[in-house]
Amino acid sequence: MSKFLFGRYLPLNSIVHRLDPRNKLLLSFCYIILVFLANNWLSYLILIAFTLGAIRASTIPLRIFVRGIRPLIWLILFTVALQLLFSPTGGHVYFHWTFINVTQYGVVNAGYIFIRFLLIITMSTLLTLSTQPLDIATGLASLMKPLRWVRVPVDTLAMMLSIALRFVPTLMDEAQKIMNAQRARGVDFGEGGLIKQAKALLPLMVPLFISAFNRAEDLSIAMEARGYQDSEHRSQYRILTWQRRDTVTWLIFALGLALILICRRW
C-alpha cells in the first residue's frame, strides 16, 4: 500500500501548495480539456513544458511522480498496445496479419495516448500531492454551490464528502489492524487460488463493515449532541480566498491555451 502515492498529500510550502484549492480543481479540470485539444507533436511539447514547469513550482521532486506512475504503467501500456495493434488502416502499413494492423496512424495515436495518460496522471498527482484532502473537499463544495439552484443538496453532499475523506485514513488503519489480527490467527492474505484469496477476505470485510456501522452510529449521535440539525443555514469555518497568484495561474493557462490553439492550425 505504501507504493501508491496517488491520492496522498506531501506537506511542503510551495506556491502551488498555497494556491486556492478551488482554483487548483478548476485548473486541473481545464487542463484535461487542454490535453485533449492538443493534436500534434508540437502542442504536446508545449504541454510537457507547462507540466514540468508546474512540477518545478511545486518543489516536489520529479522522482516521486515517476514512482507514483509506476503502478499504473501496465494499464497505460495495455491501452497503448491495443491502440497500436488494432488501429484502422491509414497511412503507411508496417505490419499486417489477419486482424492485426500496425499502421503509421496507429503508431502516432498510440504515442499520443501514452503522453495523454502520462500528462493527466502527473497533473492529478500534483493536485493531490499539493492539496490537503480537506481543502479538496471544501473546494469541491464551494464549486458545487451553483447546483443549489437545481435543488441538488450541495451542503449534504459536501458534509458526506468531508466525512468520507476524513475517515479514509482511519478505515485504512482499521483495515491494517484487523488484517494483522487475522494474520496472527493464521490467515494468509493474497496467497493461494482466486477462491481461497476471496475467502480469506471475509474475516477482513465483515469486521470492517461492522466497525464502519458502529462508527457511523457513534458519529451521528455525537453530531446531534453538538447541535447538528440539517445541513442548511450553517456558517463556515474555512473560508477560501482568491489571491493574486490564483489569477496569475489563469494568465499562464490562457497563454498555454493560445499556444495550443495556434499549434492546432498547423
Added chain:
Amino acid sequence: MAITFEHVGYTYQANTPLATPALTDVSFTVPDHGYLAIIGHTGSGKSTLIQQLNALLKPTTGQLTVDQFTVTPTTTNADLKPLRRHVGMVFQFPESQLFAETIRQDIAFGPQNFGLDPDKALKLADEMLALVGLDASYAQRSPFELSGGQMRRVAIAGVLAMHPKVLVLDEPTAGLDPQGRQEMMSLFERLHREQGLTIVLVTHQMEDVAQYAEQVAVMQHGTLLRVGTPQEIFSDVAWLRTADLDLPRAAQFAQKLAQRGVNWPQGLPLTADDLAAQLAAQWSTKGVDHV
C-alpha cells in the same frame, strides 16, 4: 532463552520519502516462562516492538529469536506460519477481529487455520469459552450480540485456542470495567503460572506491572531505555519522570508517607498488598502513637 532481541531496528515505509524509524537498536532477553511488561509513553514504539514477535513486522536491521524460531530481515513469509501459531497475539481492542456467525466458529477459526480438524477445533472452542468465563449457552450466539467486555473475552479465547507458548497482550484491559480488568489479568496470571506461558504485556497500568510482571522494559522514542525487575525500575522516581512514566498508586502513596517520616526498610512497596503488609509490620513494632 525464550525471546531474544539482538540490535533490532525497524523503519516504517523504509526507502520511501515517508520513511519513519520506529525502533532503533533494541536488545534484550526474556527467559522461558517469563512475564515481561513493556511500558512507555504513547508512540514510544511498544506496539511496533511486539509486532516483531510474530513477524507481522520483520526487523529492518538485527534479528530476534523466539524459542526455536529466528526472524531476520530476510525471513520469508512462508517460514512464519509455525511462528504465528507459537506466538499468540491479543491486539488492542481485539473485539474488532470477530467476524464469524457464531462465537464457537469464531474461536475455532484460528486452530482450523493451523490445520486442526474442524470437529476438534469446535470442541476446543467450547473449552476456551469456559476458560474465559462464558457459559456454554454463548456458543451458538452471534458475536455481535454481546457486550463489549464479552466480545473481548471471545476474541481472547480465539487466540488462546491456538495454544500459543508465548502470549503477547497489547493493552488487553483498555476500556474494561474494574471487575473485567481484574478477571482478565488474573486469567493471564493463571495461564502464566499453571501452563508456563511466556507473557509479554504492553500496558499503561503501572498497578498491573507492579503486581504481575517479573521483568519490565521501558521504551522511549523507539529505543529501549532500561530492562529490570519492577523493583529496580520503580526505585528511581526522578528517572521515571524523564521517561514520561509514573509510579504505581500504592508506591505514590508510600512515597508520600516517606515524606512524613515513614521508613521502608524493604524498599518502596509497589502493590497495595505489599504496602499493607509493610505498614502492618511497622504498626505492630512501633505502636499506634507513631501514626
